[in-house]
Amino acid sequence: MDKTKVLAKIAPSRSETASARKIARDTQNSLERHLPGNVKTALAGSVAKGTFLEGAGDIDLFAVFPKSYTKEGMFKKLENAAKKAFPNAPRETGYAEHPYLRLFLGGKRIDLVPSYKMKPGGRVKSSVDRSQLHTEYILGKMKPAQRREVLLLKQFLKANLLYGAEIKRKGFSGYLCELLVLHYGDFEKVMEAASEWKLPVALDPEKHYGPSRAIPDFKAPLTVIDPVDLTRNVSAVITRDNLGRFILLSSSYIGNPSEKYFFPASMDREELREKTEGRFFFALCFERPDVVDDVMWGQLWRVAGRLESFLKKAEFVVLGVHPYATESSCLLLFELRSPVLPKTQVFRGPFLDQHQHISHFIKKHTPPFFFEHGRINAMEDRKLRDISLAIDRFRKGKNFPSHFQHLAQKAKFFAVDSIIEDYPLALEEHFMVNWVPR
Amino acid sequence: MDKTKVLAKIAPSRSETASARKIARDTQNSLERHLPGNVKTALAGSVAKGTFLEGAGDIDLFAVFPKSYTKEGMFKKLENAAKKAFPNAPRETGYAEHPYLRLFLGGKRIDLVPSYKMKPGGRVKSSVDRSQLHTEYILGKMKPAQRREVLLLKQFLKANLLYGAEIKRKGFSGYLCELLVLHYGDFEKVMEAASEWKLPVALDPEKHYGPSRAIPDFKAPLTVIDPVDLTRNVSAVITRDNLGRFILLSSSYIGNPSEKYFFPASMDREELREKTEGRFFFALCFERPDVVDDVMWGQLWRVAGRLESFLKKAEFVVLGVHPYATESSCLLLFELRSPVLPKTQVFRGPFLDQHQHISHFIKKHTPPFFFEHGRINAMEDRKLRDISLAIDRFRKGKNFPSHFQHLAQKAKFFAVDSIIEDYPLALEEHFMVNWVPR
Structure with missing residues (x-):
């Protein structure tokens, strides 16, 4: 299989990347002019990390406030700044853990997320705060060549309805894709590893845990310890069904790598x-x-x-x-x-020495009853x-x-x-x- | 319910009993004339105990040999004696644990069983030897009035296809009926007790076991310790199905005692x-x-x-x-x-991370496969x-x-x-x- 051919279809063009970054920078500049001096904005998400799929370069901006602001205060300040900076841009309020602002500018969706300044290892107040750290971590660790590998993994998952951590999908988040590529090295190695996963699997990329401190049991089929927060399982949301399907797909892919895994034919x-x-x-x-x-x-x-x-x-x-x-x-x-279904239905009843259950069962069902290996059962017309x-x-x-x-x-x-x-x-x-x- | 009416139908008449006993005695006398002087015969079984149902008064005779005889020697001596005593009686050889002789005399089936002289507590060489002790035990313990209660229990079981310990039935032996009546007192009390049995049930009529010596676990739903042999469970053969049915029948009987339990109408x-x-x-x-x-x-x-x-x-x-x-x-x-059955059949397969089982399953079944909560399943045309x-x-x-x-x-x-x-x-x-x- 020719990876370059796949990448040609899924990687954003140089100009798409440049334009996304420019829009982000312009937005940041305009906003900061209307925000207090001690509030900075920062680009986050896949545009910041250079791991967005072609056409998926929506922009995540954080407005980073000092801890002295309340949640409501932050949102208010941000909303006012946005109104002043982009009086004509369509604007809506979204709700994740906390409200955030969504603008549409130059054909892009831009999310403006109020957030506190975080230090690595600091106490995270919300998932939004954590995102800053994720961006920093990936930017610090990922080699430029690995970004293409992330794109391959994302496309592989997307094509198979496994991409996205939202409730709709309960699949793999973008950050998880990045961590898997970092952990295993490249896309092929992720496939090889996953094709041999025996659940439950636990990964701890930053080795927060070790021989003297076991990885906690997150009761999940796949555990990936967040490098920036050792109490968090990045893959907590993935269902066993989705994981199983990912394992099976990885194993078929390894057996016979093909573009069809990235671009399945659609059915008319x-x-x-x-x-x-x-x-x-x-x-x-x-x-x-x-x-x-x-x-x-x-x-x-x-x-x-x-x-x-x-x-x-x-x-x-x-x-x-x-x-x-x-x-x-x-x-x-x-x-x-x-x-x-068949006309009649069999109801399995209790064992014959369970006196209370027997009388209950006999009252509830219609005779005659039949025995089977020490139990009483009923057969009734199916409702x-x-x-x-x-x-x-x-x-x-x-x-x-x-x-x-x-x-x-x-x-x-x-x-x-x-x-x-x-x-x-x-x-x-x-x-x-x-x-x-x- | 009128017990007397039931008993009138199931108890042997005075003359039937007398005739059975007379045939037994005559047979014993004739046999002993042709047996060595140190060999005695003894009447055993339900005729000896006075617990046989009307028409069921077949006769069990033991020929009791000193320990010096071999099994083969005993049988030979007994066969010769029978040939001489009853040259014209139809005769066959039966096999239980060991061979025994069966004669037909005066319309009765008479089993002649070679056996060693037993003392209570002595080492039993075969179930036949044990039978002597059973007869002695019941004769020594049972009040005359209780014999009628045994008849009621036997008839109740017989009418419901639960009587007989032979492999065909895997039900209650005559001896077990006698023990249950002795243990609980009479037929009604057996019914009352059984209607509340919660399996497993263990009875030890002679209290061989006690606080300092627990009844061994015979791995049976009902255990009744043999009064003459504390290592034996008299009810070992009864299936859980039969026991369950007995419990249910007892409980219906208690709720509404009726002759129909003894004489169910037959269906044309x-x-x-x-x-x-x-x-x-x-x-x-x-x-x-x-x-x-x-x-x-x-x-x-x-x-x-x-x-x-x-x-x-x-x-x-x-x-x-x-x-x-x-x-x-x-x-x-x-x-x-x-x-x-429906045209197609679903085969439940392994979980998706059980790599070896998966490849085996995929080889064995026909695609396509469907997923269900982390497993792979096949659906094929039913064979x-x-x-x-x-x-x-x-x-x-x-x-x-x-x-x-x-x-x-x-x-x-x-x-x-x-x-x-x-x-x-x-x-x-x-x-x-x-x-x-x-």
Whole structure:
């Protein structure tokens, strides 16, 4: 495989980089003119580190305040400075742990984040404060040639829906990509190492821990100790599913490196029609609730998990679940082995000497009962025999978190044809995330 | 419930008892005339103890030899004596732990068992030797009124296919019935106690063990220490299934004592047809191999267990298994939820970081694979989709113990109509053993 060919497509051009840096610098200068003298701005994130993918050069600026400011005071000062410096730029307030300002200037998204001045090892007040240290750490450690390796890793992950630590994805953050490349050396070595990971895996790039001080158990399948904060696991958010898929992909890549891992062919509707032939899919389609992404995705995943458990308990064989969203809709896409179940259902009961449980079971179920290796079981006509009945029942239960509650009744049940018509990408992602080969 | 009415049906008449005892005494006298002077005969078993059910008064006689005789010598002497004493009586040789002689005299089956003279606590050489001690123990302990209670318990068990310690039944021996009545006092008290048993249960009627010497763990759901041999569990053979069913029956009986527990109505073919309507049964029907009962039943149960596991592994829902035999045939009767399974089958695979297992799994199964909570799974067209295919496959495997091997290919597959026609009792027993209410 020719890495240069991949890089040619994913690395920003010299002029794209220069322009991003220039916009950042200009913004910093304009802002600082309207900020108190003891407040400095600093470029952070992937533009600062030179590790952004082509087209992804959005700008993160920190406004670094002395500790004497309150959170509210910092935001106020920053907002006023932005209003004065860029009176005409579209502006919105975003909320992460704390409010920050988002501007749109010269076609770029610029996040202005109020933050306290940090010293390495100092007590971090928020993840925002920590980001300054991350930028400094990477800038100090990374060889220029390694930046291309980070790009390869990011693209590999992005193409396989594993890139991004936000709740939507629960994948690999940009910072984690940088740390992995630093730790293993380059992209290929990350692939080689990951293809042999046996979970749980724990990495401690800066050797904060050692023979006399064991790495704490973060109860995560992958632990990467943050070089700038030894109490933090950089990869805490990654799910076991995503990690497993990363391991499998790494191992296939090592076996047969190919550009397809970076640029998978997309499927058109015809292809999706063929692929879904004889299989069963449905989607529950909600209006998108008007809340910030992380909250929406957190709740969408929660409904997905509940519906999955509900269907499994009703004995449907669930082959895949994929939550998906556009700007206006949220989808829960499911693949089942079959939309219909056998007429009767078996309920496993207690052992025959569990007197209390036995009487409870006998009251709850319909006779006759049958025995099986010392237990009593019931067999009854199945109540939720097909998927539409099951979904109706699910809707009636208390299964929807706050922002979906009022949307549940209006949610539409989509069969596969409508999914292909209206949300082909949801299906394509499902095949990528839940099947191999997709 | 009127116990007297039950007893009127199950207790032998005065004349039946007298006649059994007379036959026993006459046989003893005739035999002893042809046996060496130092060999005595003794009546044992339920006739000796006065605990036999009406019509079940077969006679067990022990010929008690001095220790100087060999096993073979004892049998030879006994056989010669029997030949001389009853030259015209039909005679056969039976095999338990050791050979014994069976005669048919005056419409009774008489077992003549060679045995060494035992003293209580003496080292038992075989279960036959122990039987003498059992008879002596029960005769010494049991009040005459308790014999009726033993009859009630035996009939209760017999009616529910729980009576008999032979491999066919794996239920309660006559001696165990006697011990339970002695231990708890009477039939009702046995029922009350059993209805509250929480397994494992251990009883030690003669208090061989105590605070300073715990009852050994026989790894059985029910342990009853033999009063005449503290190293033996009288109820070792009872299965957890049978015990569970006994507990459940005791508890129903306590809730609503009724004669139906002693004399369940039998089902005619019409009733069986109604009952089997809309359900799925099949039987695998073998010629009965020409071996002693315990060996035949041991092997029949083994095939039953293997076929059950095989069908469950193939994902059939097994609702009941009942091995059954007549004089000429053996049956494996099965009830399944359905004779047909879904077109596809899901194979659960290893977690994605189990590299060796993953490559093995991927080689063994057909792509595509799907992920589920960190595992890889395969979905393939099912190979054993209906029961006749499954049975064919089972027949081809190494699933048949010695005496069934040559019979497996000729075994017939019976559908429910043929079962009702030819083996209605097999079905009736199945409903009794595997269903409640049947």
